[in-house]
Amino acid sequence: MADNVAKFGHDDASVVVVIGTGSGGGVLANELAQRGVKVVALEAGGRYLPEDYINDEWDSFAQLSWGDMRTTSGDWRVARDFANLPAWIVKAVGGTSIHWAGASLRFQEHEFKALSTYGPVDGANLLDWPITLAELEPYYDLAEKKLGVTRTNDLPGLPGNNNYLVLEKGAKAAGYSKVSTGRMAINSVENDDRMACQQTGFCFQGCKWGAKWSAAYTDIPRGEATGNLEVRDHSHATRIEHDEDGKVTGVRYIDRDGTEQFQRARIVALAGNSIESPRLLLASASDRFPDGLANSSGQVGRNYTRHTTGSVYAIFERPVRMWRGTTMAGIVQDEAHHDPARGFVGGYELETLSLGIPFMAAFMDPGGWGREFTTALDSYENMAGLWIVGEDLPQETNRITLNRSEKDRFGLPVPNVHYDDHPNDIAMRNHAYAAGERIYRAAGATRILPTPPYPSTHNLGTNRMSDNPRDGVVNKWGQAHDVPNLFVSDGSVFTTSAAENPTLTIVALAIRQAEHIAAEMEKGAL
Amino acid sequence: MTVTHISPSGSDVRGLTRRGLLARAMAAGATFVVGSGFVAARDAAWAVETAALKPETMAVLIQMARDIYPHDRIADRFYAIAVKAHDNPEQAQMIEEGVAGLNLVAQAQGFDGYLAAGWEKDRVAMLRLIEHTPFFQTVRAGLVTGLYNQKEVWPVFGYEGESFSQGGYIERGFNDIDWL
Numbered sequence: 001m002a003d004n005v006a007k008f009g010h011d012d013a014s015v016v017v018v019i020g021t022g023s024g025g026g027v028l029a030n031e032l033a034q035r036g037v038k039v040v041a042l043e044a045g046g047r048y049l050p051e052d053y054i055n056d057e058w059d060s061f062a063q064l065s066w067g068d069m070r071t072t073s074g075d076w077r078v079a080r081d082f083a084n085l086p087a088w089i090v091k092a093v094g095g096t097s098i099h100w101a102g103a104s105l106r107f108q109e110h111e112f113k114a115l116s117t118y119g120p121v122d123g124a125n126l127l128d129w130p131i132t133l134a135e136l137e138p139y140y141d142l143a144e145k146k147l148g149v150t151r152t153n154d155l156p157g158l159p160g161n162n163n164y165l166v167l168e169k170g171a172k173a174a175g176y177s178k179v180s181t182g183r184m185a186i187n188s189v190e191n192d193d194r195m196a197c198q199q200t201g202f203c204f205q206g207c208k209w210g211a212k213w214s215a216a217y218t219d220i221p222r223g224e225a226t227g228n229l230e231v232r233d234h235s236h237a238t239r240i241e242h243d244e245d246g247k248v249t250g251v252r253y254i255d256r257d258g259t260e261q262f263q264r265a266r267i268v269a270l271a272g273n274s275i276e277s278p279r280l281l282l283a284s285a286s287d288r289f290p291d292g293l294a295n296s297s298g299q300v301g302r303n304y305t306r307h308t309t310g311s312v313y314a315i316f317e318r319p320v321r322m323w324r325g326t327t328m329a330g331i332v333q334d335e336a337h338h339d340p341a342r343g344f345v346g347g348y349e350l351e352t353l354s355l356g357i358p359f360m361a362a363f364m365d366p367g368g369w370g371r372e373f374t375t376a377l378d379s380y381e382n383m384a385g386l387w388i389v390g391e392d393l394p395q396e397t398n399r400i401t402l403n404r405s406e407k408d409r410f411g412l413p414v415p416n417v418h419y420d421d422h423p424n425d426i427a428m429r430n431h432a433y434a435a436g437e438r439i440y441r442a443a444g445a446t447r448i449l450p451t452p453p454y455p456s457t458h459n460l461g462t463n464r465m466s467d468n469p470r471d472g473v474v475n476k477w478g479q480a481h482d483v484p485n486l487f488v489s490d491g492s493v494f495t496t497s498a499a500e501n502p503t504l505t506i507v508a509l510a511i512r513q514a515e516h517i518a519a520e521m522e523k524g525a526l
Numbered sequence: 527m528t529v530t531h532i533s534p535s536g537s538d539v540r541g542l543t544r545r546g547l548l549a550r551a552m553a554a555g556a557t558f559v560v561g562s563g564f565v566a567a568r569d570a571a572w573a574v575e576t577a578a579l580k581p582e583t584m585a586v587l588i589q590m591a592r593d594i595y596p597h598d599r600i601a602d603r604f605y606a607i608a609v610k611a612h613d614n615p616e617q618a619q620m621i622e623e624g625v626a627g628l629n630l631v632a633q634a635q636g637f638d639g640y641l642a643a644g645w646e647k648d649r650v651a652m653l654r655l656i657e658h659t660p661f662f663q664t665v666r667a668g669l670v671t672g673l674y675n676q677k678e679v680w681p682v683f684g685y686e687g688e689s690f691s692q693g694g695y696i697e698r699g700f701n702d703i704d705w706l
Contacts, residue, residue: 011531055687055688056688058675159700161701162700162703165706166706182644197694197696198693198694198695198696199695200689200694201689209690318705319684321684321702321703323685324698324699324700325700337597356687357679357680357685358674358675361670361673362670362671367666368647369594370594370650374595374596374597377674377683378597378683443706469566
């Protein structure tokens with residue numbers, strides 16, 4: 001931590017309070033601080049740096065995961081397999097940017113126009129984004145530079161590991177051509193005072209070399225070094241308060257000692273990920289906002305997307321040792337486009353993935369047992385694996401609500417996550433399973449394991465952006481339609497999910513939002 | 527973890543000598559020996575003491591664990607370590623009743639008890655009849671971490687665990703596949 005780290009008073013109403021310090025909040029906090037804006041960032045988790053990360057799946061999970069009680073409903077398999085763990089995200093300074101695998105893809109132009117490109121789809125609440133790819137491109141440039149994305153700004157691609165080499169061989173043999181080690185926010189060479197990837201594996205457990213970008217050891221300390229950013233860890237936000245004019249006045253939170261505090265604020269920016277952010281808005285209901293803060297549209301918590309996903313693992317005659325090296329540096333992009341002739345709208349990416357034995361046992365076929373299960377694990381050394389990441393369709397009924405019959409350790413209602421697969425999601429997943437099988441068969445696989453979705457890592461859409469205040473929660477700046485000094489700064493603002501891993505877009509939006517907020521403050525408009 | 531490895535030559539810290547074990551033991555099927563407060567391997571290579579559970583119950587649990595996640599190259603003691611986690615007062619009644627129920631299922635199939643069925647397929651058929659019970663699901667779910675998170679079994683699968691302490695795989699075979 002920097003020596004001149006700021007300390008602001010609870011009564012200081014001039015600060016911007018940012019709730020959450022991940023790819024959205026952590027970047028926003030730093031970008032505001034760099035522009036001279038005073039920021040208090042509230043983070044529910046603790047502070048962990050590369051030397052603290054644990055290269056052991058369950059120990060790391062215990063260290064970093066958001067493990068607070070949650071409930072689930074709906075027909076998605078996660079509700080059955082992991083009833084109290086709908087999402088695999090992080091509670092720590094730096095948020096899920098500690099856990100992410102580094103895949104950094106720009107959205108495609110048509111993905112900002114889902115409704116006009118796909119047309120209305122039964123059961124889906126499709127909408128065009130209020131921004132275009134062209135508007136976001138300058139910020140994608142800045143985000144790629146910040147994250148040190150390979151294959152941008154003259155940074156070389158990462159070398160392919162064993163898992164990638166199997167994918168590449170099979171994909172090309174199956175007729176695919178857009179196959180590479182991808183655009184990754186993992187250093188292929190020393191860059192930005194961080195070293196190059198050492199092919200250690202355990203990208204999901206926090207990069208012990210710091211080769212992968214994470215806000216935890218880049219934006220956060222850089223923001224603190226300006227003297228404009230105070231990060232309060234172990235500070236769990238419980239309610240956003242407002243005044244008689246309907247403007248937010250500050251944030252209630254429980255500090256590390258379990259004491260309730262109130263931090264006054266000029267502006268509040270919410271970046272708690274797509275489950276906690278709508279939860280906090282719903283929990284901040286008042287006489288003036290009886291359905292929850294910023295919820296005149298009724299859309300807070302709705303349109304929850306988590307990507308059409310699943311994995312394909314394949315067993316070969318000889319060893320692969322897929323766990324060695326960068327977890328996700330491998331991608332096939334030939335199916336990422338929109339082509340309704342395949343039987344679904346939108347597209348999907350196929351990306352290398354591997355799990356260690358502890359997580360493979362937990363996630364390969366949750367609930368499975370017997371020889372079908374164990375003979376697959378017996379061939380673990382000979383496995384290759386890929387992950388499906390595809391656009392899933394927003395549905396109004398897929399939503400975060402407050403479960404008033406279950407309370408967390410502060411006595412507050414826990415969030416319930418409801419998700420039903422849309423027929424489009426199922427058609428896409430089945431298409432992707434078949435593509436994965438074709439790829440691995442072409443490389444000589446003897447057995448295919450179509451693996452169901454894990455607890456969600458990409459949680460999106462629950463406070464979506466819209467032009468019209470009736471259709472969404474925030475405008476194109478992430479500013480609440482109903483409350484001018486309240487912003488949302490995480491993936492919950494995604495109007496639709498697109499097919500790509502969301503972090504790069506979250507970062508680009510956060511940089512853009514910081515520029516906007518700072519300019520509006522300068523003008524006295526905020 | 528109170529699974530004791532007994533040296534072939536003699537005694538261990540708990541006084542469960544090979545000779546003592548075998549002298550005090552009663553047969554539990556053909557697989558294990560069960561004595562007062564313990565279950566041991568037939569070759570007395572290991573023993574697990576029981577606290578809240580009957581040793582006969584522990585013997586069934588160990589076999590049941592192997593039948594749920596059968597890995598022929600993983601020794602019984604790792605299954606014993608995994609199910610030992612249920613040997614506590616909070617779970618004892620549920621586990622005892624579950625095992626008693628499983629033995630009743632076995633008897634309905636014409637066996638003296640679960641451990642009396644010699645073929646895995648017969649025991650698995652019994653487990654399929656109870657797989658939706660909280661007892662079965664508790665044992666199965668416990669094994670997912672209790673068995674597979676034992677670092678000692680990882681080499682059986684070829685899994686190498688962490689590599690940071692050795693500098694990762696950049697110089698040690700991250701791309702060494704040679705058969706493609």
